[in-house]
Amino acid sequence: MMAPELTQLGSLGDLIVTALQRGGDRTAFIHGERQTSYRAFGAQLARLIAALDAQGLQKGDTIASLSGNRPEAFLVSCAGYLMGLRVGWINPTASENDQAYLLTDAGVGTLFVDPDLFRERGERLAARTGIQRVWWLAPTDAGTDIDTLCRDATPAPLLPRASADDVAVLVYTGGTTGVPKGVVHTHRVQVAMTLMQLADWDWPQETRYLALTPITHAAGTFILPTLLRGGTVVLTHGFGADKFIDLVERHRITTTFLVPTMLYVLLDHPRLADADLSSLQMVAYGAAPMLPSRLTEGMRRLGPVFMQLYGQSEAPMMITVLRQRDHDPEHHPERLASCGLPVIGNQLRLLDEQGREVPQGEVGEICLRSPLVMAGYLKKPDETAKALRNGWLYTGDLARQDADGYLYIVDRSKDMVISGGFNVYPREVEDVLALHPAVSSAAVVGVPDPKWGEQVRAMVVLKQGQSATAEELMALVREHKGAVSVPKQIRFVAQLPVTTIGKLDKKAVRARFAEEG
Numbered sequence: 001m002m003a004p005e006l007t008q009l010g011s012l013g014d015l016i017v018t019a020l021q022r023g024g025d026r027t028a029f030i031h032g033e034r035q036t037s038y039r040a041f042g043a044q045l046a047r048l049i050a051a052l053d054a055q056g057l058q059k060g061d062t063i064a065s066l067s068g069n070r071p072e073a074f075l076v077s078c079a080g081y082l083m084g085l086r087v088g089w090i091n092p093t094a095s096e097n098d099q100a101y102l103l104t105d106a107g108v109g110t111l112f113v114d115p116d117l118f119r120e121r122g123e124r125l126a127a128r129t130g131i132q133r134v135w136w137l138a139p140t141d142a143g144t145d146i147d148t149l150c151r152d153a154t155p156a157p158l159l160p161r162a163s164a165d166d167v168a169v170l171v172y173t174g175g176t177t178g179v180p181k182g183v184v185h186t187h188r189v190q191v192a193m194t195l196m197q198l199a200d201w202d203w204p205q206e207t208r209y210l211a212l213t214p215i216t217h218a219a220g221t222f223i224l225p226t227l228l229r230g231g232t233v234v235l236t237h238g239f240g241a242d243k244f245i246d247l248v249e250r251h252r253i254t255t256t257f258l259v260p261t262m263l264y265v266l267l268d269h270p271r272l273a274d275a276d277l278s279s280l281q282m283v284a285y286g287a288a289p290m291l292p293s294r295l296t297e298g299m300r301r302l303g304p305v306f307m308q309l310y311g312q313s314e315a316p317m318m319i320t321v322l323r324q325r326d327h328d329p330e331h332h333p334e335r336l337a338s339c340g341l342p343v344i345g346n347q348l349r350l351l352d353e354q355g356r357e358v359p360q361g362e363v364g365e366i367c368l369r370s371p372l373v374m375a376g377y378l379k380k381p382d383e384t385a386k387a388l389r390n391g392w393l394y395t396g397d398l399a400r401q402d403a404d405g406y407l408y409i410v411d412r413s414k415d416m417v418i419s420g421g422f423n424v425y426p427r428e429v430e431d432v433l434a435l436h437p438a439v440s441s442a443a444v445v446g447v448p449d450p451k452w453g454e455q456v457r458a459m460v461v462l463k464q465g466q467s468a469t470a471e472e473l474m475a476l477v478r479e480h481k482g483a484v485s486v487p488k489q490i491r492f493v494a495q496l497p498v499t500t501i502g503k504l505d506k507k508a509v510r511a512r513f514a515e516e517g
Contacts, residue, residue: 008163009191010191012187012191012194013082013158015228016078017158019227021042022228022230023037024039026038028233029041029234030234031235031236041071044075044150047150048149049079051149055133059083059161059166060084061110062106062108062110062170063085063086063108064108064111066113066118067092067118070137072112072137073114074215075146081168083162084161088169088170089170089171089220090102092118092216092237093214096124096125099125100125100129105172106378109132110133111126112134112137113136114136114138115137116138122136165187166186167186168189169185171185181378182380184375184378186375192371193316194228197221197222200344201307202281203225204254207230207254208253208279209223209255209256210234210248210251210253211257212244212257213239213258213259217287219257221316221317222257226255234251239262241266241269241272249275255281255284256282258284259286260287260290260291261496261498268440280305283302283306284308287503289337289409289427291434293431293434294434299327306324306327308340310322314395317372319372322338322340326338326340338402339407342405346368346372349367350363350366350401351367360403363425365399366395367393370393373393374388397412398410415506416446419453424446426506429458430444432476432481433477436472438463439463440461440462442459445458445513455489456485456486456488457488457489458473458489458490459493461492470492496509497509
């Protein structure tokens with residue numbers, strides 16, 4: 001009988017060491033004018049681990065970083081993964097209250113802070129939560145920075161200490177429907193995600209990745225695959241169309257990750273027409289549905305570079321993928337509304353409320369069996385049991401599947417509108433509204449109605465310099481979806497409310513309509 005340890009899946013630390021050994025003197029990171037090679041990053045990592053050992057951090061302790069996108073933030077996470085620490089991912093754009101909740105709920109004992117962006121916030125959080133160890137990611141008079149911390153450290157060879165089933169990451173759900181939940185992921189999940197990314201994505205031969213959204217979320221999951229491919233990661237904090245164009249042109253970026261609202265801003269920006277974005281070969285998008293009409297426009301202006309990702313905190317990044325070859329507006333235009341095919345290694349079913357698989361073409365809840373599935377919610381056994389039942393992860397997303405296996409998400413189960421006894425899926429109404437050439441984006445929700453239970457309402461953003469009437473848009477929906485799906489009210493706005501990571505915030509949309517009555 002073979003010894004079980006011989007067949008164990010490795011840890012994130014094993015993948016990090018492999019990437020650094022392969023990279024040598026090639027450039028791993030670019031941040032502003034600063035470039036860091038793989039070899040230099042590995043030396044920094046060894047010193048940081050030695051310093052944290054000297055400070056008494058031990059396997060199982062929890063650390064977190066409050067930072068913009070900079071190499072030091074990833075460096076701290078790498079140290080945690082190799083040492084067997086738990087790494088709490090803090091959304092830097094979240095509110096102070098949400099960040100304080102995370103630090104307390106996760107039991108964070110050591111906080112690393114970017115002083116250039118979050119000095120005052122970091123000091124307040126430390127005072128609110130009682131965290132004693134606060135170290136800074138750059139020199140500051142506020143306290144000890146990591147360079148000073150590492151000055152007298154004696155580095156040792158990089159040897160991963162975690163096993164596949166140790167907890168690697170605590171990531172918190174957005175909290176738009178209540179108190180954020182801490183999703184617990186082991187090294188096994190994170191390694192599986194990385195290997196599945198490498199196997200089933202449309203990576204360019206030369207990978208030069210631009211990270212704009214927070215690397216504590218989706219953007220950060222591109223970093224390790226990029227390094228394992230010997231590529232370069234360009235880090236910047238925050239998205240702007242001008243900044244995006246400048247960085248792509250300067251660094252000849254070949255791949256990036258955008259949420260749909262960012263692509264819409266880019267497509268509507270006057271500089272796009274003259275920008276040289278020809279180096280882009282893979283533009284991944286996700287975190288929210290993309291309007292098919294705007295995706296078609298993006299392909300016309302940027303080329304066949306798009307790849308869609310569908311995942312969630314509980315099963316990160318790799319539930320399905322719509323690869324570049326599946327973006328085919330000529331032969332399969334309907335697939336532009338799809339989130340793709342299940343990623344290799346996943347078992348996916350659409351189940352009804354009784355746990356039965358629905359017939360092809362009917363709507364059911366996406367349920368998953370996969371090496372990506374979370375260990376559970378931190379300190380929330382009832383919530384864990386609700387999500388993980390009958391041998392499946394219940395995602396809360398409702399979808400149809402066609403004869404070729406492509407999945408079409410119609411909405412979150414909580415966002416479905418029931419009007420007069422009929423189901424209305426806001427995602428489908430939003431797609432129809434965006435067929436109007438003047439519409440840039442749209443958000444559809446249900447609001448309470450004494451007669452119908454709920455009524456459909458919509459917020460619409462128009463393209464600059466273009467116009468449309470509510471009556472025109474209502475007629476468009478009636479033509480494509482029937483009377484029950486027609487919004488009873490359409491409100492034109494300058495921009496839609498989004499969460500701190502750029503997702504459409506349906507809770508805020510409902511709240512605005514509730515204020516109006």
